[in-house]
Amino acid sequence: MHEASLVRSLLSQVSNLLLEHNGESVEIIRVEMGPLSGVERLLLEIAFEQQVHDTLCRGATLQVEEVPLSAVCRDCGDEFDIERFRFVCPSCNSTRVRVTGGDEFRLLDVDIQTKEEALPR
Ligand SMILES: [Zn+2]
Structure with a gap:
Protein backbone atom coordinates (compact mmCIF):
# COMPACT_ATOMS: atom_id res chain seq x y z
CA MET A 1 0.00 0.00 0.00
CA HIS A 2 1.34 3.36 -1.15
CA GLU A 3 -0.04 5.30 1.83
CA ALA A 4 1.54 2.91 4.35
CA SER A 5 5.04 3.62 3.07
CA LEU A 6 4.34 7.36 2.89
CA VAL A 7 3.27 7.31 6.52
CA ARG A 8 6.30 5.23 7.47
CA SER A 9 8.70 7.79 6.03
CA LEU A 10 6.65 10.68 7.42
CA LEU A 11 6.79 9.23 10.94
CA SER A 12 10.52 8.57 10.76
CA GLN A 13 11.07 12.13 9.50
CA VAL A 14 9.05 13.54 12.42
CA SER A 15 10.74 11.20 14.92
CA ASN A 16 14.09 12.57 13.78
CA LEU A 17 12.82 16.12 14.30
CA LEU A 18 11.71 15.17 17.79
CA LEU A 19 15.17 13.80 18.63
CA GLU A 20 16.90 16.81 17.05
CA HIS A 21 14.90 19.20 19.19
CA ASN A 22 15.24 17.07 22.29
CA GLY A 23 11.46 16.99 22.48
CA GLU A 24 9.22 15.04 24.80
CA SER A 25 6.38 14.23 22.45
CA VAL A 26 4.78 15.22 19.17
CA GLU A 27 1.40 16.91 19.41
CA ILE A 28 0.41 17.64 15.84
CA ILE A 29 1.77 16.62 12.46
CA ARG A 30 0.55 18.79 9.59
CA VAL A 31 0.86 17.64 6.01
CA GLU A 32 -0.43 19.07 2.79
CA MET A 33 -1.67 17.09 -0.15
CA GLY A 34 -2.92 18.06 -3.58
CA PRO A 35 -5.57 16.27 -5.62
CA LEU A 36 -2.91 14.94 -7.99
CA SER A 37 -0.66 13.59 -5.25
CA GLY A 38 -2.14 10.13 -5.70
CA VAL A 39 -2.72 9.93 -1.96
CA GLU A 40 -6.08 8.78 -0.63
CA ARG A 41 -6.84 10.81 2.46
CA LEU A 42 -8.81 8.06 4.18
CA LEU A 43 -6.12 5.44 3.54
CA LEU A 44 -3.52 7.90 4.76
CA GLU A 45 -5.40 8.44 8.02
CA ILE A 46 -5.91 4.71 8.53
CA ALA A 47 -2.23 4.00 7.91
CA PHE A 48 -1.31 6.76 10.34
CA GLU A 49 -3.49 5.32 13.10
CA GLN A 50 -2.04 1.85 12.51
CA GLN A 51 1.59 2.96 12.65
CA VAL A 52 1.81 5.92 14.98
CA HIS A 53 1.61 3.89 18.21
CA ASP A 54 4.83 2.04 17.44
CA THR A 55 6.85 5.22 16.93
CA LEU A 56 8.17 8.15 18.96
CA CYS A 57 5.21 10.09 17.59
CA ARG A 58 2.64 8.11 19.55
CA GLY A 59 -0.21 10.34 20.71
CA ALA A 60 0.24 12.76 17.83
CA THR A 61 -2.63 14.00 15.71
CA LEU A 62 -2.41 14.06 11.94
CA GLN A 63 -3.82 17.16 10.24
CA VAL A 64 -4.24 17.02 6.50
CA GLU A 65 -4.47 20.28 4.55
CA GLU A 66 -5.90 19.72 1.12
CA VAL A 67 -4.36 22.16 -1.32
CA SER A 94 -9.28 29.23 -22.91
CA THR A 95 -8.68 25.51 -22.44
CA ARG A 96 -4.94 25.97 -22.95
CA VAL A 97 -4.13 25.73 -19.26
CA ARG A 98 -1.02 24.38 -17.62
CA VAL A 99 -1.25 22.74 -14.20
CA THR A 100 1.27 24.33 -11.83
CA GLY A 101 0.45 22.71 -8.52
CA GLY A 102 -1.59 20.07 -6.77
CA ASP A 103 0.65 17.00 -6.97
CA GLU A 104 2.48 17.60 -3.72
CA PHE A 105 2.47 15.56 -0.57
CA ARG A 106 4.71 16.99 2.10
CA LEU A 107 5.23 17.71 5.75
CA LEU A 108 4.20 21.27 6.59
CA ASP A 109 5.12 21.48 10.25
CA VAL A 110 5.00 19.70 13.58
CA ASP A 111 4.13 20.79 17.10
CA ILE A 112 6.67 19.32 19.47
CA GLN A 113 6.28 19.32 23.22
CA THR A 114 9.69 19.95 24.75
CA LYS A 115 10.86 18.63 28.10
CA GLU A 116 11.03 22.15 29.57
CA GLU A 117 7.40 22.87 28.70
CA ALA A 118 6.35 19.57 30.22
CA LEU A 119 7.72 20.49 33.67
CA PRO A 120 5.14 21.46 36.28
CA ARG A 121 5.25 25.16 37.19
ZN1 LIG B 1 -6.99 32.87 -19.92
Missing part, protein backbone atom coordinates in the same frame (compact mmCIF):
# COMPACT_ATOMS: atom_id res chain seq x y z
CA PRO A 68 -6.19 23.07 -4.53
CA LEU A 69 -5.12 22.18 -8.00
CA SER A 70 -3.60 25.35 -9.43
CA ALA A 71 -3.03 26.31 -13.04
CA VAL A 72 -1.93 29.12 -15.31
CA CYS A 73 -3.58 30.07 -18.59
CA ARG A 74 -1.27 29.88 -21.60
CA ASP A 75 -3.31 32.52 -23.45
CA CYS A 76 -3.86 35.34 -20.94
CA GLY A 77 -1.44 34.34 -18.18
CA ASP A 78 -4.12 34.29 -15.49
CA GLU A 79 -3.35 32.09 -12.48
CA PHE A 80 -6.26 30.29 -10.89
CA ASP A 81 -7.37 27.26 -8.89
CA ILE A 82 -9.07 24.45 -10.75
CA GLU A 83 -12.33 23.29 -9.25
CA ARG A 84 -13.92 19.95 -9.98
CA PHE A 85 -11.28 19.21 -12.62
CA ARG A 86 -12.65 21.89 -14.97
CA PHE A 87 -9.59 22.84 -17.00
CA VAL A 88 -10.88 26.15 -18.36
CA CYS A 89 -9.48 29.64 -17.74
CA PRO A 90 -12.04 31.71 -15.76
CA SER A 91 -10.84 34.95 -17.40
CA CYS A 92 -10.81 34.12 -21.11
CA ASN A 93 -12.39 30.64 -21.29
Whole structure:
Protein backbone atom coordinates (compact mmCIF):
# COMPACT_ATOMS: atom_id res chain seq x y z
CA MET A 1 0.00 0.00 0.00
CA HIS A 2 1.34 3.36 -1.15
CA GLU A 3 -0.04 5.30 1.83
CA ALA A 4 1.54 2.91 4.35
CA SER A 5 5.04 3.62 3.07
CA LEU A 6 4.34 7.36 2.89
CA VAL A 7 3.27 7.31 6.52
CA ARG A 8 6.30 5.23 7.47
CA SER A 9 8.70 7.79 6.03
CA LEU A 10 6.65 10.68 7.42
CA LEU A 11 6.79 9.23 10.94
CA SER A 12 10.52 8.57 10.76
CA GLN A 13 11.07 12.13 9.50
CA VAL A 14 9.05 13.54 12.42
CA SER A 15 10.74 11.20 14.92
CA ASN A 16 14.09 12.57 13.78
CA LEU A 17 12.82 16.12 14.30
CA LEU A 18 11.71 15.17 17.79
CA LEU A 19 15.17 13.80 18.63
CA GLU A 20 16.90 16.81 17.05
CA HIS A 21 14.90 19.20 19.19
CA ASN A 22 15.24 17.07 22.29
CA GLY A 23 11.46 16.99 22.48
CA GLU A 24 9.22 15.04 24.80
CA SER A 25 6.38 14.23 22.45
CA VAL A 26 4.78 15.22 19.17
CA GLU A 27 1.40 16.91 19.41
CA ILE A 28 0.41 17.64 15.84
CA ILE A 29 1.77 16.62 12.46
CA ARG A 30 0.55 18.79 9.59
CA VAL A 31 0.86 17.64 6.01
CA GLU A 32 -0.43 19.07 2.79
CA MET A 33 -1.67 17.09 -0.15
CA GLY A 34 -2.92 18.06 -3.58
CA PRO A 35 -5.57 16.27 -5.62
CA LEU A 36 -2.91 14.94 -7.99
CA SER A 37 -0.66 13.59 -5.25
CA GLY A 38 -2.14 10.13 -5.70
CA VAL A 39 -2.72 9.93 -1.96
CA GLU A 40 -6.08 8.78 -0.63
CA ARG A 41 -6.84 10.81 2.46
CA LEU A 42 -8.81 8.06 4.18
CA LEU A 43 -6.12 5.44 3.54
CA LEU A 44 -3.52 7.90 4.76
CA GLU A 45 -5.40 8.44 8.02
CA ILE A 46 -5.91 4.71 8.53
CA ALA A 47 -2.23 4.00 7.91
CA PHE A 48 -1.31 6.76 10.34
CA GLU A 49 -3.49 5.32 13.10
CA GLN A 50 -2.04 1.85 12.51
CA GLN A 51 1.59 2.96 12.65
CA VAL A 52 1.81 5.92 14.98
CA HIS A 53 1.61 3.89 18.21
CA ASP A 54 4.83 2.04 17.44
CA THR A 55 6.85 5.22 16.93
CA LEU A 56 8.17 8.15 18.96
CA CYS A 57 5.21 10.09 17.59
CA ARG A 58 2.64 8.11 19.55
CA GLY A 59 -0.21 10.34 20.71
CA ALA A 60 0.24 12.76 17.83
CA THR A 61 -2.63 14.00 15.71
CA LEU A 62 -2.41 14.06 11.94
CA GLN A 63 -3.82 17.16 10.24
CA VAL A 64 -4.24 17.02 6.50
CA GLU A 65 -4.47 20.28 4.55
CA GLU A 66 -5.90 19.72 1.12
CA VAL A 67 -4.36 22.16 -1.32
CA PRO A 68 -6.19 23.07 -4.53
CA LEU A 69 -5.12 22.18 -8.00
CA SER A 70 -3.60 25.35 -9.43
CA ALA A 71 -3.03 26.31 -13.04
CA VAL A 72 -1.93 29.12 -15.31
CA CYS A 73 -3.58 30.07 -18.59
CA ARG A 74 -1.27 29.88 -21.60
CA ASP A 75 -3.31 32.52 -23.45
CA CYS A 76 -3.86 35.34 -20.94
CA GLY A 77 -1.44 34.34 -18.18
CA ASP A 78 -4.12 34.29 -15.49
CA GLU A 79 -3.35 32.09 -12.48
CA PHE A 80 -6.26 30.29 -10.89
CA ASP A 81 -7.37 27.26 -8.89
CA ILE A 82 -9.07 24.45 -10.75
CA GLU A 83 -12.33 23.29 -9.25
CA ARG A 84 -13.92 19.95 -9.98
CA PHE A 85 -11.28 19.21 -12.62
CA ARG A 86 -12.65 21.89 -14.97
CA PHE A 87 -9.59 22.84 -17.00
CA VAL A 88 -10.88 26.15 -18.36
CA CYS A 89 -9.48 29.64 -17.74
CA PRO A 90 -12.04 31.71 -15.76
CA SER A 91 -10.84 34.95 -17.40
CA CYS A 92 -10.81 34.12 -21.11
CA ASN A 93 -12.39 30.64 -21.29
CA SER A 94 -9.28 29.23 -22.91
CA THR A 95 -8.68 25.51 -22.44
CA ARG A 96 -4.94 25.97 -22.95
CA VAL A 97 -4.13 25.73 -19.26
CA ARG A 98 -1.02 24.38 -17.62
CA VAL A 99 -1.25 22.74 -14.20
CA THR A 100 1.27 24.33 -11.83
CA GLY A 101 0.45 22.71 -8.52
CA GLY A 102 -1.59 20.07 -6.77
CA ASP A 103 0.65 17.00 -6.97
CA GLU A 104 2.48 17.60 -3.72
CA PHE A 105 2.47 15.56 -0.57
CA ARG A 106 4.71 16.99 2.10
CA LEU A 107 5.23 17.71 5.75
CA LEU A 108 4.20 21.27 6.59
CA ASP A 109 5.12 21.48 10.25
CA VAL A 110 5.00 19.70 13.58
CA ASP A 111 4.13 20.79 17.10
CA ILE A 112 6.67 19.32 19.47
CA GLN A 113 6.28 19.32 23.22
CA THR A 114 9.69 19.95 24.75
CA LYS A 115 10.86 18.63 28.10
CA GLU A 116 11.03 22.15 29.57
CA GLU A 117 7.40 22.87 28.70
CA ALA A 118 6.35 19.57 30.22
CA LEU A 119 7.72 20.49 33.67
CA PRO A 120 5.14 21.46 36.28
CA ARG A 121 5.25 25.16 37.19
ZN1 LIG B 1 -6.99 32.87 -19.92
